[in-house]
Amino acid sequence: xxxxxxxxxxxxxxxxxxxxxxxxxxxxxxxxxxxxxxxxxxxxxxxxxxxxxxxxxxxxxxxxxxxxxxxxxxxxxxxxxxxxxxxxxxxxxxxxxxxxxxxxxxxxxxxxxxxxxxxxxxxxxxxxxxxxxxxxxxxxxxxxxxxxxxxxxxxxxxxxxxxxxxxxxxxxxxxxxxxxxxxxxxxxxxxxxxxxxxxxxxxxxxxxxxxxxxxxxxxxxxxxxxxxxxxxxxxxxxxxxxxxxxxxxxxxxxxxxxxxxxxxxxxxxxxxxxxxxxxxxxxxxxxxxxxxxxxxxxxxxxxxxxxxxxxxxxxxxxxxxxxxxxxxxxxxxxxxxxxxxxxxxxxxxxxxxxxxxxxxxxxxxxxxxxxxxxxxxxxxxxxxxxxxxxxxxxxxxxxxxxxxxxxxxxxxxxxxxxxxxxxxxxxxxxxxxxxxxxxxxxxxxxxxxxxxxxxxxxxxxxxxxxxxxxxxxxxxxxxxxxxxxxxxxxxxxxxxxxxxxxxxxxxxxxxxxxxxxxxxxxxxxxxxxxxxxxxxxxxxxxxxxxxxxxxxxxxxxxxxxxx
Amino acid sequence: xxxxxxxxxxxxxxxxxxxxxxxxxxxxxxxxxxxxxxxxxxxxxxxxxxxxxxxxxxxxxxxxxxxxxxxxxxxxxxxxxxxxxxxxxxxxxxxxxxxxxxxxxxxxxx
Numbered sequence: 176x177x178x179x180x181x182x183x184x185x186x187x188x189x190x191x192x193x194x195x196x197x198x199x200x201x202x203x204x205x206x207x208x209x210x211x212x213x214x215x216x217x218x219x220x221x222x223x224x225x226x227x228x229x230x231x232x233x234x235x236x237x238x239x240x241x242x243x244x245x246x247x248x249x250x251x252x253x254x255x256x257x258x259x260x261x262x263x264x265x266x267x268x269x270x271x272x273x274x275x276x277x278x279x280x281x282x283x284x285x286x287x288x289x290x291x292x293x294x295x296x297x298x299x300x301x302x303x304x305x306x307x308x309x310x311x312x313x314x315x316x317x318x319x320x321x322x323x324x325x326x327x328x329x330x331x332x333x334x335x336x337x338x339x340x341x342x343x344x345x346x347x348x349x350x351x352x353x354x355x356x357x358x359x360x361x362x363x364x365x366x367x368x369x370x371x372x373x374x375x376x377x378x379x380x381x382x383x384x385x386x387x388x389x390x391x392x393x394x395x396x397x398x399x400x401x402x403x404x405x406x407x408x409x410x411x412x413x414x415x416x417x418x419x420x421x422x423x424x425x426x427x428x429x430x431x432x433x434x435x436x437x438x439x440x441x442x443x444x445x446x447x448x449x450x451x452x453x454x455x456x457x458x459x460x461x462x463x464x465x466x467x468x469x470x471x472x473x474x475x476x477x478x479x480x481x482x483x484x485x486x487x488x489x490x491x492x493x494x495x496x497x498x499x500x501x502x503x504x505x506x507x508x509x510x511x512x513x514x515x516x517x518x519x520x521x522x523x524x525x526x527x528x529x530x531x532x533x534x535x536x537x538x539x540x541x542x543x544x545x546x547x548x549x550x551x552x553x554x555x556x557x558x559x560x561x562x563x564x565x566x567x568x569x570x571x572x573x574x575x576x577x578x579x580x581x582x583x584x585x586x587x588x589x590x591x592x593x594x595x596x597x598x599x600x601x602x603x604x605x606x607x608x609x610x611x612x613x614x615x616x617x618x619x620x621x622x623x624x625x626x627x628x629x630x631x632x633x634x635x636x637x638x639x640x641x642x643x644x645x646x647x648x649x650x651x652x653x654x655x656x657x658x659x660x661x662x663x664x665x666x667x668x669x670x671x672x673x674x675x676x677x678x679x680x681x682x683x684x685x686x687x688x689x690x691x692x693x694x695x696x697x698x699x700x701x702x703x704x705x706x707x708x709x710x711x712x713x714x715x716x717x718x719x720x721x722x723x724x725x726x727x728x729x730x731x732x733x734x735x736x737x738x
Numbered sequence: 739x740x741x742x743x744x745x746x747x748x749x750x751x752x753x754x755x756x757x758x759x760x761x762x763x764x765x766x767x768x769x770x771x772x773x774x775x776x777x778x779x780x781x782x783x784x785x786x787x788x789x790x791x792x793x794x795x796x797x798x799x800x801x802x803x804x805x806x807x808x809x810x811x812x813x814x815x816x817x818x819x820x821x822x823x824x825x826x827x828x829x830x831x832x833x834x835x836x837x838x839x840x841x842x843x844x845x846x847x848x
Contacts, residue, residue, distance in 0.1 A: 605761040626790040626821035633759040633792040687830030699829055700793035706828040 176248065177297055179236040180304030184222035184229075184251070193234070194219035200300045201247065204238065205286045214247070214284055217265035221251070221282070228254040236304065238292055239283075245290035246283040253280050344379035344407075351380050351410050354417060356387060359551070364709075364727055366664050367460040368395060371550035372577035373558055375522075375570070382409025382451070383520050383573035384417045388424070390457065392660055392667050392723070396424045398455040399577050400495075401472065401520040412449045416441060416495065420455065426716055430455045430468035431505035434495060438470070442499030450494040454518050461662075463510040463584040468503050470495045475518040476543055477508065484517075484543040512583025517543060517553060522574035526561045529568045534561060550578040591618045591661035599644060599653040599672070604636045607657050618661050624726050627707050628666055631724050634700035635670050635679070643674025643720060666726045671719055678713040679722060680705065741769050749848050750778040751841065755787035758795030767798045774802070779811035782844050786817035791825055803835060812836070816844040 179200065182193040198215030202208055222234060232252040239248050246267070253271060263269050263282065271280030352374075359371050372385045382402030390396050400416055402409040419437045427433050434455055441451070454475055456467035467487065471494035476484040491504035510516070519539075526534040538560065546556045554576045561574060593614050597603040608629055615625040636655070644653050656671035684705075685698040705711050710725035739762035742753040750773055758766060773781070781802065785791075803813040816838040818826060826832040838844035 601760055604759070608757070608759070608761075623820055626819070627824070629757065630759070630790045630792045630821065630825065633757075633794070637760045637792075637794065687828070688833070689830070690834065699796060703793060703825055703828055707824055 177238040177292060179238055179247075179297065180301045181233040181235045182218065182222065182304060183233045184225045185232075186226075190219055190222045190226060193222045196304055196306070197236075199303045200236065201284075203296055203300050203303065204245075204247070204291055205288065206291070207286075207288065210287065213265055217284065218249070221249070221263075225251055225254050228252075238290070238297070240290075240292070245286040245292070247286065249282045249284065250279055251282075341379075347380045347407065347410060348376070351376075351414065354414060355385060362389065362395075364664065365389075365460070367582050368458070369550045369580045369582070370395075370397070370578070371554045373554050373575070375558065375574040376405075377522070377570045377573050378406050380407055380410035381405055381573035382413045383522065383575040384413045385518070385575055385577045386417055386421060387577070387579075388421065390424055390428060392662075392665075392669075393459060393461050394428060395458045395460055395579075396421075396455070397458070397516075397518065397577065397579060398453060399472065399475075399518040399520060399575055400451050400453040401522075401573070401575070402451045403449050403494075405573065408447065408449065412441075412451060412496075416451050416453070420453070424457075425714065428457060429505065430457055430466055431491065431503045434468050434470050434492070434503045435501065438492075438495045438501055438503065439499050441496035445496050445499075450496045452494050452520075456516070456518075458510065458579075458581065461584060461590070463512075463514075463581060465508045465510050465516075466505050467508065468492070468505045470503060473519060473521050473524065475516055476540070477510075478515040478517070478543060479511070480513065484540050487516075510581040512581065515548070515550070515553065515578060515580045517557070518577045518579075519557070520573060520575040522570075522572040523557065523561055523576065525572060526565050526574070527568055527571050528564055529566050534564050538564065548580075550580050553578040590663075592659065594656070594658040596654045596656050599640050599655055601637065601640055603655075604633060604640070607636060608632060611659060614659050614661075620661070620666060621728075624666060624728060628668060628724075628726050631704045631708050631726075632668055634704050635668070635722055635724065638679050638701060639670055639672050639674070639677075639720070639722070642679075643672045643677050664728055666728060668724050670722045673719055676715050677720055678715075680711055680713050739766060741766060743769075743773065746845065748780060749845065750781045751784060752781060753784040753787065757789050757791070758798070759790070759792040760794045763794040763798050766795070767801070770798065770802050774805050779806065779809060780848055781806060781811065781813050782841065782848070783813065783815045784817055784841055785815060785819070785822055786840075788819070788822055791822050793829070796825070796829055796831060799831065799835065812848075814838060814844045814848065816840055 182196055183189040184193060194215045197218035198211045201214040202211035205211065218234065225232065225234070229252045235250040237248045237250070239246050265284065266282040267285040268283040269280065355374060362368070362370070370387050374383055374385060376383065382405060383400065385399045387395065387397045398420055400413065402412045402416065416437065419440050420433060423433045423436050427436070434453060452472040453470045454467065454472040456465050458465045468491045469487070469489060470492050471490070474486040474488045477487055478484050487508060489506040491506070492501055523539060524534055524536050539557065542557055542560050543553070547553055557576050558574065591614065593610065595610070597607060611629060611632060612625070639655060653673065658669040660667040660669070679701050682698055682701060684702050704724060708724040709727045712723040714721045739754070739756040739758065742755070744751045744753070752770065756762065783799065799813065799815070806813050814836040817840050818837065826837060836844070
């Protein structure tokens with residue numbers, strides 16, 4: 176038996192191609208075009224029948240000499256009987272099974288007359304059978320092109336979608352991180368305290384947050400929170416919580432009252448049933464009194480001298496946003512010079528190692544006992560020990576740590592406060608300046624600070640009296656609150672009025688480089704205040720404008736520790 | 739606020755004492771305006787005894803300098819304390835008025 180090659184019967188193109196290939200092969204062998212046409216038709220009908228019967232396969236062709244007679248032997252997979260009977264009529268013999276999958280079947284096509292079985296003819300026949308028809312090639316090409324295009328498109332689509340998502344998450348992370356105060360030197364001029372914090376989200380964005388800011392001159396507000404869940408939903412809730420706390424805290428000095436308010440706000444429109452644990456403390460920098468509210472949060476640790484770390488264990492209500500209408504309580508704790516406070520989230524105590532063990536509170540306490548005294552050192556040490564414990568295990572939750580150290584209450588002898596009200600008339604400025612000069616003399620304020628501050632007072636009051644009231648200046652109906660605060664490091668002026676919202680610092684600086692003929696005086700006063708005082712602040716509180724300007728003093732104690 | 743006026747040669751020397759601010763500026767303005775209408779052309783403002791100056795005071799100085807400049811006169815200032823000097827620098831007045839260390843320096847070539 177001389178094998179000739181095979182014909183695929185899969186695909187419509189293969190069936191069509193099998194007819195012409197079979198016809199050509201047969202004609203090469205017997206030279207009989209009629210027989211070849213019959214053979215071609217029979218093969219294509221067989222192929223079509225097999226296609227509907229079998230999942231895969233091909234028809235193998237061979238040439239066999241049976242004594243004086245030659246036959247073309249077709250070998251193919253077994254098939255369902257009903258699918259090929261008409262084709263079988265052309266074959267002189269058929270052997271094999273009709274049951275698909277069981278065996279192969281064989282059919283014989285008899286050749287009348289001479290048969291070319293020489294090597295050259297057989298080679299030609301093989302070439303014919305091997306040849307892929309133009310249609311087949313075309314369809315292959317089209318198919319592979321389409322496939323290629325589709326996979327490129329798919330790739331592009333998924334890449335773009337993934338990139339966009341990743342890009343948005345990165346932006347989300349940046350926005351979230353930028354919501355957290357990261358400049359721990361922002362209050363470096365405040366010698367009363369030092370603060371440091373770190374937050375490591377488990378995913379791109381997370382639900383932990385911390386915050387610290389001054390409320391007025393005397394109070395430092397610090398808070399740490401942990402929103403249920405992780406990822407984008409937690410991040411959104413975190414942003415809301417942090418913003419609500421801060422905006423409330425500027426008009427409120429009670430942690431209980433702040434959280435009661437925030438709880439109501441968050442709880443009333445909380446369809447997704449999220450919640451947040453919060454520890455919020457407000458430290459009076461003059462007295463060292465720390466008032467705090469713990470709403471379902473991990474108790475922080477207070478480190479006092481060489482005493483073992485003490486948990487501030489008091490709880491004042493449930494997690495925030497769960498039960499609107501709740502009233503939270505608060506506790507008070509005295510902090511003295513050198514006392515430190517560590518506030519953290521459960522990402523620390525519930526950090527898990529590769530064996531599935533939790534970090535717990537004890538290692539944290541141990542870490543605090545012998546750890547560094549400086550706030551940054553404390554934070555870094557706590558975090559790095561957790562990393563160490565965690566090993567190669569994936570970080571399960573956001574990790575947040577904040578450390579505060581208090582430099583001690585101010586000595587009342589070095590402090591001065593003077594507060595009074597004046598009528599909104601320009602002549603009253605003279606009264607304020609006279610009282611200020613007395614205040615400065617009584618408290619030994621150095622000349623340069625005194626002069627600059629007097630100048631600033633003149634400018635600010637002139638500004639307020641001239642612009643804050645719609646009725647214009649010299650309206651005896653209105654009064655202005657004036658306050659001087661002297662601490663060992665700062666002289667603070669506060670001017671408070673009930674006029675229209677007016678931020679004196681929201682203006683364009685005058686061009687101080689113009690020649691004399693073109694110079695105008697407008698805006699110059701505020702420019703001088705901004706240039707010569709160390710800090711200027713404006714806040715609108717409900718119905719009042721509050722302007723605060725600060726001049727640093729070159730005296731007083733330095734920070735209690737250096738970083 | 740007190741102003742002492744002395745004529746040295748052709749120069750009108752005005753010595754300031756106290757503060758030049760919102761409440762004292764109008765009085766100073768009145769006195770200086772009177773000097774200008776009396777024909778003062780060159781004026782030296784001596785700030786040796788001036789404690790501080792605010793923008794209301796700067797306004798008087800600018801007005802004076804413009805008035806004198808219009809009649810080919812000039813305003814010079816001298817003896818600024820550290821704070822007044824800073825106000826002058828911050829406001830750009832150091833570059834639009836002649837600023838001198840003391841009266842003697844200011845009178846040279848006036």
